[in-house]
Amino acid sequence: xxxxxxxxxxxxxxxxxxxxxxxxxxxxxxxxxxxxxxxxxxxxxxxxxxxxxxxxxxxxxxxxxxxxxxxxxxxxxxxxxxxxxxxxxxxxxxxxxxxxxxxxxxxxxxxxxxxxxxxxxxxxxxxxxxxxxxxxxxxxxxxxxxxxxxxxxxxxxxxxxxxxxxxxxxxxxxxxxxxxxxxxxxxxxxxxxxxxxxxxxxxxxxxxxxxxxxxxxxxxxxxxxxxxxxxxxxxxxxxxxxxxxxxxxxxxxxxxxxxxxxxxxxxxxxxxxxxxxxxxxxxxxxxxxxxxxxxxxxxxxxxxxxxxxxxxxxxxxx
Amino acid sequence: xxxxxxxxxxxxxxxxxxxxxxxxxxxxxxxxxxxxxxxxxxxxxxxxxxxxxxxxxxxxxxxxxxxxxxxxxxxxxxxxxxxxxxxxxxxxxxxxxxxxxxxxxxxxxxxxxxxxxxxxxxxxxxxxxxxxxxxxxxxxxxxxxxxxxxxxxxxxxxxxxxxxxxxxxxxxxxxxxxxx
Numbered sequence: 001x002x003x004x005x006x007x008x009x010x011x012x013x014x015x016x017x018x019x020x021x022x023x024x025x026x027x028x029x030x031x032x033x034x035x036x037x038x039x040x041x042x043x044x045x046x047x048x049x050x051x052x053x054x055x056x057x058x059x060x061x062x063x064x065x066x067x068x069x070x071x072x073x074x075x076x077x078x079x080x081x082x083x084x085x086x087x088x089x090x091x092x093x094x095x096x097x098x099x100x101x102x103x104x105x106x107x108x109x110x111x112x113x114x115x116x117x118x119x120x121x122x123x124x125x126x127x128x129x130x131x132x133x134x135x136x137x138x139x140x141x142x143x144x145x146x147x148x149x150x151x152x153x154x155x156x157x158x159x160x161x162x163x164x165x166x167x168x169x170x171x172x173x174x175x176x177x178x179x180x181x182x183x184x185x186x187x188x189x190x191x192x193x194x195x196x197x198x199x200x201x202x203x204x205x206x207x208x209x210x211x212x213x214x215x216x217x218x219x220x221x222x223x224x225x226x227x228x229x230x231x232x233x234x235x236x237x238x239x240x241x242x243x244x245x246x247x248x249x250x251x252x253x254x255x256x257x258x259x260x261x262x263x264x265x266x267x268x269x270x271x272x273x274x275x276x277x278x279x280x281x282x283x284x285x286x287x288x289x290x291x292x293x294x295x296x297x298x299x300x301x302x303x304x305x306x307x308x309x310x311x312x313x314x315x316x317x318x
Numbered sequence: 319x320x321x322x323x324x325x326x327x328x329x330x331x332x333x334x335x336x337x338x339x340x341x342x343x344x345x346x347x348x349x350x351x352x353x354x355x356x357x358x359x360x361x362x363x364x365x366x367x368x369x370x371x372x373x374x375x376x377x378x379x380x381x382x383x384x385x386x387x388x389x390x391x392x393x394x395x396x397x398x399x400x401x402x403x404x405x406x407x408x409x410x411x412x413x414x415x416x417x418x419x420x421x422x423x424x425x426x427x428x429x430x431x432x433x434x435x436x437x438x439x440x441x442x443x444x445x446x447x448x449x450x451x452x453x454x455x456x457x458x459x460x461x462x463x464x465x466x467x468x469x470x471x472x473x474x475x476x477x478x479x480x481x482x483x484x485x486x487x488x489x490x491x492x493x494x495x496x497x498x
Contacts, residue, residue, distance in 0.1 A: 218366050
């Protein structure tokens, strides 16, 4: 075997997690049952890999290595049924009265409905929590949990059942699951129509001319065009994902130009909460500068929302 | 010249030009459209500017009337108007300047008190009109008033000058501080 091919084999086998090693090697179907039986799978990974490469050396070609690579990608290392039963077990072990229901949805997503009870009460069917977990991604979306004490348990169940080691709560909330998905999976900035990029611009300026009476003159046309351009650069041409709120918690010291300002002398930071709300927050922000309500470009604290996947911010002094 | 002066150009034949200054471009555009719909013997020209000073390289007609538009919901719009006022020559304020304040109807959204604009108008000895530019009916009424005022300021109404109009308006609506 060529040295480069041997190296390729070694690296491909190294990528396979130990727990899946047997499954993948069997699916690859290159080494016989007998050969696999002779391999010591209890040893350390490096030594195991060496043994396997030696076994393959005599007959394997680069094509077989490529096949092994494909097998690694193809095998769904995530087992949906295992996730569901594990998730249910964890919750039921912790809480006696809890009802968990599952529904498989498109794109490797599973909808989970959890009705919480307490030790003495049956599960309350009128205040369930819904969770949507996308198994091919490290993301889950949950509806708000009325009993806050159950939230850590829910997090733990999700983490363990999905074979991760920790769960992080994102500061991103909205009532529209599709918008949350668009932001988190970074799918919001795709325009679905492809067109010749020069023609729409021409159409736009024609429209303006038709509606504008020649008796009306815009003195700041250049500034207007600049604002349009900056807005388009920041927000793009696509429709924005839908959020209802942006909240900024400030804990900063008061800054003042005056000397001897009483507020500036405070040692503790001032606490202040600013909340923006709108039926469609991002579209509203996009229209601020063109409407003349704000200067362009807008503050990056506002424009970073879809990029950072956050709409709840904490701002502290450095 | 970055300062606007009322009589630094020759008037156009039968032409009356108004300059609307304000940050809310869409509403200014709608007001302009409403003004053009009015029946008017004079030829109207409407210039829309976000702020002053105006770009200097443009050949523009003599401006007969300047209306500063303030949105009471936006401190930013008031700030913009205050800064623009500095670029207007004092002689303009002899009846050829007015203030339009919008949004007084929604008290809960107002971040500027009505009195602030009234005081500003009094400081500049100019009339202030409170209006609602968002609804078509009210907008048409304001447009009508502005067109009449513009015609007077351009000298197209025989017997009435801008200064006459100013003193008429002042006595009935906005008494001058000295008269109080």
